Amino acid sequence: MFALSGCGRKSMDYMIENEANITGIVGDTNDNSILIENENGEYWVSLEIENKDNMAGFSIGDEVIVYFDGDIAESYPM
DSSP, X not given: OOOOOXXXXXXXXXXXXXXXXXXEEEEEEOSSXXXXXXXXXXXXXXXXXXXXXXXXXXXXXOEEEEEEOSOOOSSSXX
């Protein structure tokens, strides 16, 4: 499992219960972001986060859950 958050230093329990999230499969990676895919589309997710202690290693094909502040850029992929 992989968790990203731009929400400051909140605990994982708090994020799981209260923050918006996207679940998907890692489709691509680069040094600064990952592309996740699910039934609703594709999402580029920045790896520049404040809460890096909640980030685990991942590989293409892994299922990830991304916790975020609810804002998504209006671009494609999101």
